[in-house]
Amino acid sequence: xxxxxxxxxxxxxxxxxxxxxxxxxxxxxxxxxxxxxxxxxxxxxxxxxxxxxxxxxxxxxxxxxxxxxxxxxxxxxxxxxxxxxxxxxxxxxxxxxxxxxxxxxxxxxxxxxxxxxxxxxxxxxxxxxxxxxxxxxxxxxxxxxxxxxxxxxxxxxxxxxxxxxxxxxxxxxxxxxxxxxxxxxxxxxxxxxxxxxxxxxxxx
Numbered sequence: 001x002x003x004x005x006x007x008x009x010x011x012x013x014x015x016x017x018x019x020x021x022x023x024x025x026x027x028x029x030x031x032x033x034x035x036x037x038x039x040x041x042x043x044x045x046x047x048x049x050x051x052x053x054x055x056x057x058x059x060x061x062x063x064x065x066x067x068x069x070x071x072x073x074x075x076x077x078x079x080x081x082x083x084x085x086x087x088x089x090x091x092x093x094x095x096x097x098x099x100x101x102x103x104x105x106x107x108x109x110x111x112x113x114x115x116x117x118x119x120x121x122x123x124x125x126x127x128x129x130x131x132x133x134x135x136x137x138x139x140x141x142x143x144x145x146x147x148x149x150x151x152x153x154x155x156x157x158x159x160x161x162x163x164x165x166x167x168x169x170x171x172x173x174x175x176x177x178x179x180x181x182x183x184x185x186x187x188x189x190x191x192x193x194x195x196x197x198x199x200x201x202x203x204x
Contacts (some may be wrong), residue, residue, distance in 0.1 A: 006060050017042070017049055022059050025087055026098050027066060030108035031082040032072070032127070046103065049051055058087075065090050067087060070115060072125035073138050086127055088115045106194075107152045111136060114150050117199055133164045135193065145172040154183035162190050 003015075003022060012018050024038055035054040042049055061067045068088050072081040089095060092109045100107070118139045120123045128135025128147065137148040147168060149161040154176060165174040166188055174190045176183075177198050184192050 006064055006066075010056070010060055016084070017047060018057060020045070021054065022061070022097060023051070025058075025061070026089065026095050028087075029089055029105075030086060030111045033082055061112060065169045068115075068119075071126055072129050075128055075130040075135070075138065080126065081129065092195055107150075110152060110177075110179060111150045113195070114148060114198070118148070128168075130164070130168055133167060135164055135168070147174045149176045149178075151155065151176065151178050153180045153200060154178040162187050165190050 003019060007015055007018055020042065021038055024041055024105055035051050038054050039051060050133070055091060057065070058069075062069060068090065070086045070088060072084060073079075076079055091113055092112050095105060095109065101181070105178070115125055115137065118137060121138035121141070123141045123144075123146075126138045126140070128138040135147050136150045139146045139148060147163060148155070149166055151161050154161065161176045165176070175198075176187075176190060176192045177195055178192065182195060184194060184197075186192070
């Protein structure tokens with residue numbers, strides 16, 4: 001229904017290509033990608049769209065409040081970057097509606113939930129770039145700042161979540177949010193928090 005409204009409003013001729021772009025965005029929720037990535041994907045399927053058309057599709061989906069753009073923030077240069085952004089779904093049910101349930105998508109949907117909770121609390125939310133390391137979220141609100149890593153279980157394969165946060169040399173609060181009920185507490189100043197506690201508490 002949403003896609004039909006957008007395609008009618010903007011007179012999209014090739015509905016199939018538009019739907020393929022939407023599916024690509026949904027499949028890559030929580031991953032960094034660019035319009036060029038979508039062009040390459042379509043080319044691999046022997047389809048073609050211009051970069052300008054891709055930018056238009058993304059803009060229309062944003063204006064329809066289907067997706068939300070999350071830009072990258074360079075912690076060292078203290079500037080917002082214009083490449084390799086992430087997009088989050090206004091409703092996580094959209095992913096399951098289009099793709100069905102996939103256990104591998106839980107981590108991305110967890111990240112999606114945390115992103116919108118930070119937005120709801122009044123934060124400006126960015127992906128953090130600290131040299132070659134990525135921080136899932138840098139959240140800014142007036143003179144406040146928090147750093148957030150998100151993972152399904154803790155640690156997932158290593159202590160990457162904590163290590164990436166510890167490499168940030170400032171005193172702003174740092175959190176790892178997880179679904180792991182046994183992983184709580186404090187690791188060298190990094191607070192490990194279950195998702196339910198993060199959503200219900202008001203202190204963050």
